[in-house]
Amino acid sequence: GAEPLALLRSLAASGGDMERPDDSTPRAIRRVGVIGGGTAGYLAALALKAKRPWLDVTLVESRHIPIIGVGEATVTYMTLFFHHYLGIDAEELYRRVRPTWKLGIRFDWGPHPDGFMGPFDWSSDSVGLQGALRTSGSINGSTLGSALMMADKAAVYRKGEDPLSLMKYVPFAYHLDNALLVSYLTELAERRGVHHVEATVADVELSGPEWVEKLRTADGRDLSFDLYVDCSGFRSQLLGRAFETPYVPFSSTLFTDSAVTGNVAHDGKIRPYTQATTMNAGWCWRIPTRDSDHRGYVFSSAAISDDEAAGELAARFPGISEPRFVRFRSGRYEKAWRGNVMAVGNSYGFVEPLESTGLMMIGVEVQTLVSCLPASWEGPQVRETVNAALGQQWDAIRWLLGLHYRFNSRLDTRFWQECRASADVSGFRPLLDVFAGGAPLSRRNAFVQDMLNRVAPTFFGLFGIDYLLLGQQVPARILPMDESLSAWRARKRAADALVGPALPTREALEAFDACPELNRQLLEDEDSWAGAEIARRMGMR
């Protein structure tokens, strides 16, 4: 509801990036307390230290309150965030965290028996959506990334002794083993001078409705900082509990609230994607790690019991390890930043990982905080600009996930009947109306696209909406092809020629393990999707 021009003026007045306060700066921000040692806490602390090295950063975490401990699938933004923004060395990440690659999400979703691929290179349209639809009735294979996903391969080749990589042209994200990631980040934070305090925050002392004076720990210590970054997970110790910030639930769109997880052997075959499979009362992820596939059934506890969920998971994936349950709620607080507290991660907002947005939103929140933090609490502040921008991004994700529930016709259980009848997707209604009258949206003229971007900002772009709606076969008038079929077939042949000799994902990953030069090309070459120039344009360098 904030007025956009006023928000922009406040951002301009603040001078943007934080400068170093000097000795005479009144109410200077020098000491930062990051409360929480999950992914959010460590990423926030590392970013503050990397970009504002003069800050004195302390991370406070409780031994008695475990971290969420899931969160393996990411998006391409995080690849840039890790290496360009945090300056994490690729070789070290490969050695310590042993990531696998994700070229997109494979959805076992909608009426087509093969489901559909949601590749990261969707907007390149490198083979062509319309030709794929016209020739096979499916969107699969419409980009190089999608074609590689279908073949379980990555764009790495053997050329004599040396590997040759084209991965700088195929955007990918990491699958990260959460335990390995957090233990690596913990060590990195220590190496980079983040102080560590083991304590449980028991009390928050306020000196105004939006000002934390100090924290009292369970063992009787007082901790005080100039800025508090609340990374306390679902407890939301400062933003939620101490400030009693109003909460915006997403429960009319997203009906799930639980997950049951486990590992299944993959016999050495590593898929180059995250998979999302429709289940009776929700869906199940498959996230490949080097050693096994991680599975997690996200379900609605109103529709089935824990035992039923665990039973369905075990029946579907025989040999799965002992079930582990996780609870969550979907929604966000009205604001992320109030007074001297900014919340990052689950303490501010959360949705189920259907589009792997958790770590990405942590990255966006951290980058926003670091970019907008002033040198002092005196003078113009940009809190409401930040709150409006982050709130809008969370809401766009809510509507995006809603489209997965509203239109998935794969199963006819009570849960799915209810989703199709009532999952609230009102924020994206304009996109649905225009899509029905002429799809793909990404082929509509520039004026229509601009109009849609204004009335229903998607955050993922119109191509993303096309993939989701066309993949689920949502009825629409399909626009005629704007090229000849033979031109499309020529591009298809070119893509097939790149997929045929490409290596299976495991061998491609091993080539990167063995040959650091391949990561250097990816992260430095001018023509790479993850190169330094792109990172600069994204405000990361």
Ligand code: FAD
């Ligand atoms: P947590 O991990 O809960 O950490 C909270 C920290 O705060 C802990 O260290 C705790 O000790 C500390 N703490 C809390 N209260 C206090 C206190 N009073 N005093 C001191 N310390 C305190 N994201 C993705 O990007 N991809 C995925 O595939 C994905 N899958 C997910 C699957 C499920 C089922 C769930 C629930 C989440 C998933 N996520 C995923 C989201 C992701 O896990 C989280 O966003 C991420 O782990 C961030 O968690 P966090 O750091 O905010 O909170």
